[in-house]
Amino acid sequence: MMREAWLPLTVLLALAAAPFIGFSASYEMTLMARAMILGMAAVSLSFLVGGAGLASLGHAASVGVGAYAVAILDAHGVTDAARVVPAAIGAAAVFALLTGAIAIRTNGVHFIMITLAFGQMAFFTASSLSAYGGDDGVTLYSRTEVAGTRLLEGRLAFHFICLGALALTWAGCAMLLASRFGRVLRAARDNAERVEAVGLTPYPFRLVGYIIAGAFGGAAGFLLANATEFVSPAMLSWQRSGELLFMVILGGVGRLWGAILGALAFVLLETWLADLTPHWKMIFGPMLVIAVLVLRGGLSGLVERRHG
Amino acid sequence: MADALLRLDGLRKQFGGLAVTDGVSLDVMPGEIHAVIGPNGAGKTTLIHEITGIVAPDSGRVVFGGRDITRLSLPRRVRAGLARSFQITSVVAGFTALENVALAAQARSGTSFRFVRPAASERALNDAAMDALSEVGLAERAQVSAGALSHGEKRALELAIALATRPRLLLLDEPLAGAGPEETERLVALLTRLKSAYTILLVEHDMQAVFALADRISVLVYGRIIATGSVAAIRANPEVRAAYLGEDETC
Numbered sequence: 001m002m003r004e005a006w007l008p009l010t011v012l013l014a015l016a017a018a019p020f021i022g023f024s025a026s027y028e029m030t031l032m033a034r035a036m037i038l039g040m041a042a043v044s045l046s047f048l049v050g051g052a053g054l055a056s057l058g059h060a061a062s063v064g065v066g067a068y069a070v071a072i073l074d075a076h077g078v079t080d081a082a083r084v085v086p087a088a089i090g091a092a093a094v095f096a097l098l099t100g101a102i103a104i105r106t107n108g109v110h111f112i113m114i115t116l117a118f119g120q121m122a123f124f125t126a127s128s129l130s131a132y133g134g135d136d137g138v139t140l141y142s143r144t145e146v147a148g149t150r151l152l153e154g155r156l157a158f159h160f161i162c163l164g165a166l167a168l169t170w171a172g173c174a175m176l177l178a179s180r181f182g183r184v185l186r187a188a189r190d191n192a193e194r195v196e197a198v199g200l201t202p203y204p205f206r207l208v209g210y211i212i213a214g215a216f217g218g219a220a221g222f223l224l225a226n227a228t229e230f231v232s233p234a235m236l237s238w239q240r241s242g243e244l245l246f247m248v249i250l251g252g253v254g255r256l257w258g259a260i261l262g263a264l265a266f267v268l269l270e271t272w273l274a275d276l277t278p279h280w281k282m283i284f285g286p287m288l289v290i291a292v293l294v295l296r297g298g299l300s301g302l303v304e305r306r307h308g
Numbered sequence: 309m310a311d312a313l314l315r316l317d318g319l320r321k322q323f324g325g326l327a328v329t330d331g332v333s334l335d336v337m338p339g340e341i342h343a344v345i346g347p348n349g350a351g352k353t354t355l356i357h358e359i360t361g362i363v364a365p366d367s368g369r370v371v372f373g374g375r376d377i378t379r380l381s382l383p384r385r386v387r388a389g390l391a392r393s394f395q396i397t398s399v400v401a402g403f404t405a406l407e408n409v410a411l412a413a414q415a416r417s418g419t420s421f422r423f424v425r426p427a428a429s430e431r432a433l434n435d436a437a438m439d440a441l442s443e444v445g446l447a448e449r450a451q452v453s454a455g456a457l458s459h460g461e462k463r464a465l466e467l468a469i470a471l472a473t474r475p476r477l478l479l480l481d482e483p484l485a486g487a488g489p490e491e492t493e494r495l496v497a498l499l500t501r502l503k504s505a506y507t508i509l510l511v512e513h514d515m516q517a518v519f520a521l522a523d524r525i526s527v528l529v530y531g532r533i534i535a536t537g538s539v540a541a542i543r544a545n546p547e548v549r550a551a552y553l554g555e556d557e558t559c
Contacts, residue, residue, distance in 0.1 A: 178426040180414055187411050190400045197398065198412040198473055199386035200420060208421070 007303060008257030011264075012167050019159055029155050030227070031271055036162040037223045039263035040169045042247040044216030046259040047173040049248055051182060052209045053189030054104070057112045057241050058119030061099075062092040062214040064236030065122060066221025071231040072132055074140045081146045085222055092218020093211050095122070100210035104203060119238050126233040137232025144226055152226050162223055166260065169216050173256050176212065185209050250291055252298025261299040311374065313338045313477055313507050314390075319358055319368035328354045329365065330531035336477065336509050341499075343510040343518045346528035347551075352511050353395070355528065356481050359509075360392050361385050373476060387415075391475030393466045395482045401455030405446055405465050408454050409437035412472035440472040441465075444498055460491030464498060471502075478508045484517055496520060519543070527551070 018032060045059045066088035073084050099118040106114055132138045143152040151157050176182045188195045188202035195202050225231050234240070243266065251262025269287065273280035295302055312335035321329040328351045336342045346352050357363035359370055361382045370378045377385055386392075399408050407428070413436035414420055414427065427433065441447045444464040449457060454465060463483055470478055483499065484492050496517050502508070503521065512518050518525065519539050526536040529551045535542060542548055 175426075176423055178428065179424060180420045180422040180427045180430075182423075183407070183411060183414065183427045184420050187400045187403065190402050191398060193394075194398050194400055194408075194469075195411070196382045197386060197392055197394070198469060199383045199415040201381070201383045205420070 007300070007307070008170060008260065011257065011260055012163065012170075015163050015166075016160070019156060024156075026155070029159055031267060033159060033162050033223075033227045035264045035267040036166045037220050037227060038244070038247065038267060039260045040162075040166050040220040040223070041217050042244050042251070042259035042263045043166070043169050043173055043256055044213040044220070045244050046248045046251070046253065046256050047177065047216075048209065048213045049245070050253040050256070051173070051177045051189070052185040052206055054206060054210060055112055055245070056103075056115040056210075056213075057238060057245060058099070058115035058117075058122075059213070059217055059244050060238070060240035061119040061122040061236045062096055062217030063221040063224060063240070063244075064126060064231075064233070065095045066092045066218030067225035067231045067235055068126060068129075068132070068221075069218070070144065070222055070225035071138045071140060074142070074144075075132060075138065079142055079145050080148075081144045081152075084144045085219070088222035088225075089215045089218040092221060093215040096211045096214025096217075097207070100207050100214070104206045104210060116238055116241070119236060119241055123233050123236040123238070126236055133232065135233060137230060137234070140225065140229045140231070143229060144222070158227070162227075165219060165223060169219070170257055170260065173216070176209075177256070181205060181208070246288060250288065250295075250298055252295075252300035254297065255300035255304075258298050258300030261303070265299060311338075312336060312371075313373060314359070314509060315369075315371040316355075316359070317369040317371060319355070319365045319370070321354055321358060321363060321365045327531050329358060329368075331368070332528070332531070332533055333368075334526050334533060334536065336507060337524075338507050340523040341503055341508040341510055341521050343512060343522035343525045344528055345512065345515070345518055345525060349530075350528045351531040352528055353481075354531075356392075356479065356511060359479060360390070386473055386475075389474070389476035390479060391470035391473045391477070392479040393463075393470055393481055393483055395485055397459070397462045397466060397486075399454040399457075399462055399465055399469070401453070403454055404451050405441060405454050405457065405461075405468075406434065406437050406450040408465060409440050409468050409472045410434055412469045413437050413440070416472070416474055436472060437468075440468040443471055443502075444468045445494075458491075460487055460494060463487060463491070463495055467498065467502070471506075476507065478502070478506050480508060480510045480512070482512055483510070484512060484514045492517065 041063050048054045048056055069088040069091040070084055073087055103111055103114045127135050184195060184200055184205045192202050247262035247266045248259050250265060251258030273284050314336040316332055316334040319329050319332045332355060344352060354363060358365045361380055369376055372388060372390055377388060410433045413433045438447060438450060441450050444467050446461060446464050446468060449461060457465060484495055487495055499521055522539055524536060524538060525542045526533050527548050534551060535545050535548050
């Protein structure tokens with residue numbers, strides 16, 4: 001465990017050190033917060049895709065459901081973290097339970113399509129919430145308060161809360177995959193027939209895994225809503241889900257922490273290219289394709305080969 | 309006469325107009341190796357699917373240890389003590405041999421909804437897995453990835469997985485399929501060792517192996533059992549010879 005843990009720990013330590021070694025400008029901190037929050041969502045998606053073999057194309061919906069929980073409570077004057085955080089996580093978990101109960105009955109391409117469909121349903125539902133901005137989205141009155149204080153307003157505090165949440169997500173997902181529960185998930189990913197033949201039914205394990213990933217996504221949504229102080233249906237769109245899936249693949253599907261690298265690389269590249277040219281997507285797209293073709297095992301695979 | 313451990317009672321399954329299983333009745337007594345033989349297309353695979361719960365019979369019953377399991381799912385049947393191996397090797401290729409067997413041990417020991425402790429550090433599971441691996445002679449290959457094992461080793465690993473579920477009955481679906489002569493020899497020796505400790509229903513093509521291993525043989529032809537008896541009785545049965553063995557050089 002320790003041998004495999006030092007690489008991700010290095011990444012997390014670098015993020016912890018970043019504000020103190022010259023990356024403390026407002027836009028840099030904003031960028032890092034976004035990368036870490038998307039990293040959380042990507043790690044929880046990697047848990048599903050790489051761990052359980054469930055390639056969801058609707059994971060942004062759980063992030064969005066968590067974010068909307070924050071926005072809706074905010075609109076009603078509820079801004080206490082003790083209530084907002086459980087609501088965001090709970091809402092995403094319930095969404096995962098309801099959609100997963102159906103989606104997990106399918107396999108492969110069907111699973112991808114049905115998670116995509118549920119994601120789009122969530123997207124259109126959010127678009128039709130006219131009381132909460134409809135298509136335009138809704139701006140928060142304020143960030144969530146922690147024990148009556150404005151802790152999340154502090155740039156440095158928010159940075160470390162995102163970092164802590166990211167570390168917890170990674171450690172939590174890694175722990176789950178190594179447990180008995182995770183062993184069943186991993187075995188069912190490779191060979192579901194074999195799992196049944198030792199007397200276990202994959203379905204409930206997959207469903208619980210799907211709910212857990214959704215809950216982590218909801219936690220990311222809570223932070224994302226607070227980071228931008230704005231929530232819109234675009235957060236739930238299938239393009240966002242595709243980006244998350246891309247971060248997972250870019251980082252390396254077999255490694256949970258690869259998703260952290262994937263999210264960082266994705267956010268940095270996107271920002272850098274957007275500065276260079278308004279047609280940045282013309283460059284970004286092919287770069288991503290090449291990255292996938294060239295980097296077998298993703299960025300984490302590359303790093304591991306270097307440091308064997 | 310003691311009660312049968314597994315009793316098939318008038319199993320019938322029709323696909324379109326074809327009765328693939330046409331009223332099959334068969335008993336497996338505790339402690340015996342009961343072999344089912346039959347030419348291609350006799351309905352062996354469908355019969356196995358009916359016993360393991362993959363295909364539901366149109367009529368008839370599967371009774372295991374006195375309990376009607378006709379409508380139970382495969383995982384429930386396995387938990388009741390009916391372990392199976394597959395005609396085409398089925399292991400978790402990405403797991404080590406040990407983890408493949410530990411998964412089976414885990415399925416038999418408490419709930420698998422445990423989220424905190426690393427499964428690989430559970431001594432009881434690893435010990436049970438090592439015991440099963442030793443039983444099939446794979447102890448030294450425990451840490452090898454299952455995908456990297458030879459064909460014969462994978463077959464042995466499948467047996468170890470089945471043993472780790474602590475079965476009351478082993479249902480072996482052509483355990484020798486695809487094995488070379490040397491591997492076959494080793495596997496037959498292994499099955500001979502297991503014979504004293506387990507009740508086995510063996511579905512197998514290799515006649516020499518069946519004659520060497522089985523206590524009783526049932527002959528399945530076109531979905532019907534045309535004869536059941538000792539090895540000698542089956543070899544001497546003219547109907548069996550005509551229907552099946554006559555076309556086979558090994559007899």
